[in-house]
Amino acid sequence: MKMSILAFALRAVARRKARAFALGGGLVFAVALLAAVVFLTESLRAEAERAREAHSDIVVQKLVGGRPSLIRFDEASKLQDIPSVRAVTARVWGYIFLPSLQGNVTVVGTSLPASPLSVANGVLAEGRDIAQGKDAHEMIVGAELARFLGMRPGDELGLPTSNPEAHALKLVGTFRSSLDLYTADVILCDESDARALLALPSGEATDLAVTLSNPKETRVVARTITERLPGARVIERDLLARVHHLSYGRRAGFVLGAAIPAILALLVLAWDRASGLGPDERREIAVLKAIGWSTSEVLWAKLFESLLVGASATALGLLLGYAWIFWLGAPGLRPALVGWSVLYPRAPLTPAVDVAQLLAISLSVMGPFALLSIVPAWRAATTDPLETMRT
Amino acid sequence: MTSTHVAWLALALVLSPVIVLPPLAYDAHARRAAKLEEQPAIDAVARRLPTSDLALSGGARWLRSVSLEEPGAAFADGPASPDPDPAGAAMAPPVDVWAEPSMGYKTEGRGR
Numbered sequence: 110m111k112m113s114i115l116a117f118a119l120r121a122v123a124r125r126k127a128r129a130f131a132l133g134g135g136l137v138f139a140v141a142l143l144a145a146v147v148f149l150t151e152s153l154r155a156e157a158e159r160a161r162e163a164h165s166d167i168v169v170q171k172l173v174g175g176r177p178s179l180i181r182f183d184e185a186s187k188l189q190d191i192p193s194v195r196a197v198t199a200r201v202w203g204y205i206f207l208p209s210l211q212g213n214v215t216v217v218g219t220s221l222p223a224s225p226l227s228v229a230n231g232v233l234a235e236g237r238d239i240a241q242g243k244d245a246h247e248m249i250v251g252a253e254l255a256r257f258l259g260m261r262p263g264d265e266l267g268l269p270t271s272n273p274e275a276h277a278l279k280l281v282g283t284f285r286s287s288l289d290l291y292t293a294d295v296i297l298c299d300e301s302d303a304r305a306l307l308a309l310p311s312g313e314a315t316d317l318a319v320t321l322s323n324p325k326e327t328r329v330v331a332r333t334i335t336e337r338l339p340g341a342r343v344i345e346r347d348l349l350a351r352v353h354h355l356s357y358g359r360r361a362g363f364v365l366g367a368a369i370p371a372i373l374a375l376l377v378l379a380w381d382r383a384s385g386l387g388p389d390e391r392r393e394i395a396v397l398k399a400i401g402w403s404t405s406e407v408l409w410a411k412l413f414e415s416l417l418v419g420a421s422a423t424a425l426g427l428l429l430g431y432a433w434i435f436w437l438g439a440p441g442l443r444p445a446l447v448g449w450s451v452l453y454p455r456a457p458l459t460p461a462v463d464v465a466q467l468l469a470i471s472l473s474v475m476g477p478f479a480l481l482s483i484v485p486a487w488r489a490a491t492t493d494p495l496e497t498m499r500t
Numbered sequence: 501m502t503s504t505h506v507a508w509l510a511l512a513l514v515l516s517p518v519i520v521l522p523p524l525a526y527d528a529h530a531r532r533a534a535k536l537e538e539q540p541a542i543d544a545v546a547r548r549l550p551t552s553d554l555a556l557s558g559g560a561r562w563l564r565s566v567s568l569e570e571p572g573a574a575f576a577d578g579p580a581s582p583d584p585d586p587a588g589a590a591m592a593p594p595v596d597v598w599a600e601p602s603m604g605y606k607t608e609g610r611g612r
Contacts, residue, residue, distance in 0.1 A: 112507040119510035157554055159539065163546035168568060177568075202550045215565075217549060224547045231541035251555070287538060288545055293555040297548060315550070316568070344568060349552060416514050424516035431524050435531065447556050454555055459535040460528035464521075471517050 114406060118413035121393070132478075133422040135375040140426025140474050141433065142368055147470060148434040148462055149446050150361040155461030156290050157353045161346060165198070165318035166327050169334055170342040177342065179313040187337045188319060193326045199314035201300050203307040205268050210257060212451040216268070216296045218303025226282070226297075236262040236282025243301045248278040251292040253452045255283045268296070268306055275305040289454035357446075364445050386485045394489045395497035404490045411486035412479060419475040426474075427467065435460055 122129045169188070171180040185197040201218035221241055226232040226249065239247040250260070260266065260280050267277040284292040304311070321330060324346075331343045386394070394407055402410075433439060435458060439446075447453075489497070501509075512519065546552060551565045 112511070113503065115510040115514070116503050116507035119506055119513070153554060153556075157552050159535075159542050160546035160549070160552035163543040164549075164552050168551075170568070200550055215550075215555070219548055224544050226544060226548065230544055231538060232545050284545065285541065288541065290554045290556075291542070291545060291549060291552075295549065295555065353553075413510070413514070417510060420516050421513045424520040427517065427524065428520050431527075435527070452555070457531075459531050461532075462528075464525075467521065475517075 111409065114409050115413050118410050119417055121410070122414055122417050125389075129418050132378055133418045133425075135378045136419060136422035136474060136478065137426045137429065139372055139375045140423050140470060141429040142371065143365070143470050143474070144427050144430030144467075145433045145439070145442055146361050146364050146368075146446065147466055148430060148460065149439055149442060149458065150357045151461040151466070152434070152458040153447070154353050154357045155459065157357075158350060160291055161349050161353075164346055164349075166321040166324050166346050167319040167331055167334065168344040168346075169317040169319060169338065170344070171316075171338075172340055172342050177316075179309065179315065180317060180341075182312050182314060184338060184341075185317055188317070188334055191330055191333050191337075193321050193323050193330055194319055195322045196320045198318045198320070200316055200318050201303045201307065201309055202315050203303075203309070205270065205296075205306060208269065210254075210451050212294070214254060214268075214294050214296050216298065216303050216306055218300035219297060220300045232285060232288065233282045234285045236280070239281055239297065239299060241299055243299070245299055246276040246278055246302055247281045248296050248298040248302070249282040249284060250280060250297070251284050251289060251295045251452070252286040253289055253293040253454060254296070255280065257452060270306045270308060272305050272308040275308075276302060278302060287456050289456040293452045293454040360446050364442070367445075386489050391489050391497050394486070395492075395494035398490065398494040399498070404487070407490040408483060408486055411482050415479040415482035416475075419478045423471045423475050427471070431460075434458060 169180070169184075170177045171184070172178060180199075182199050185199055188194055188197045198220065201220070203216055204213040205216055206213050219239065219241070223241075226238045228235065228237075233249065234252055236249070239245060239249055248266070250258075255261075258266065262280050262282060264280045265277045266280065268275070278296070278298055284295070298306075303309075307315075309315070319330070319334070321327060327345050327347060331345050334343050335341065394411075397407055397410070398404075433442065438457065443453075551568045553565045553568070
């Protein structure tokens, strides 16, 4: 019986094509936008999480006036004897504004011992790792930065710096473009070159990276570091996940906030649906009642009509949202969520959304839409059919 | 089209969100598997980088490495306050108004 009511509902939707397309189109747009924002946000968060596990367990920074400042090497010696601390590394890194780029690049100094980078282990697209030592003056840059500057291995680049002793760096390799999300703006060089370019005084570093033998003791070690270096900012790796959630979630919130007018338009359509049935639909319900349909059968028919439009639109919206982000590369939406930059990471995004989120998107749009159709249908189904047909 | 065919078509439309998910899940699975093969490379490069933050907005230091420089960057100036930095906007600020590099900077041309 339900199947025959379903067939009737589909024919009823086909009779009112224009209305079905208007409502369905609004729903498709809303679902596609919601899904695309969630897909993109979750994908970016997952990309950051992928790299998080490889990082040091704790980062220690010095604060001056509430702002990150340089930290002295000898501060590291205060941390090395803390139980569970395996290594304390003073890191040298920072930013340089490139006028030709009209943007910042991230200069990262490499200190020994460092994990090798090569074409063979999939990190480099071409070239080799930098040679360590004060006289090497070599660098590896992100694929996007190399492309923008038109550089190939063997070329040299002089970066703007206030230090006259800084050397021009020779490009010896480029990162693979699939790692663009991490390396698009990176210039990796020897620590001495980074120190010279960033004009860091000797004996000072940007921050300290602490590696633990037992990461489960991070909280205890972090507390001990705070006691030994009063005023230091101690950043635990596990807490970075929360930062990533906050920063990407906030961006998604801004985009969805900007989409409120469009979603309001959808609500107006839904209001039209909720505010009552048209004379044709009332007459149709009256005829159905007159030929023997029960009130529940009429309600099922109306519910099926809404489900047909809502479910089809949801399916199409999900498909469009997915295609928009992962097949087309999120044109239009990527700048809004990722932010503008001269160096855009071009690496394709990897889906990270789970079934629960897809269900939430589907139900949040389809549920209210289906339920809104019940009340006016129930009102029409409970009135006298003869009276309805006469009016 | 018979009533039976119409009924089955209607059922397929009602179930279409469930029908569309498996192909998307398959595509997502394939992309995740491909990404998994890259994990050793990601780990190797991540060990050399100062942070796991993504290279999304190189123009603003508090965005390039939000987790290290401004751990509370999401709400640096106040909960839900407007974003003072240029990221998260569909349109870039007018880059032509940026100043030329300072006279004191040493700049060298790129050689080949």
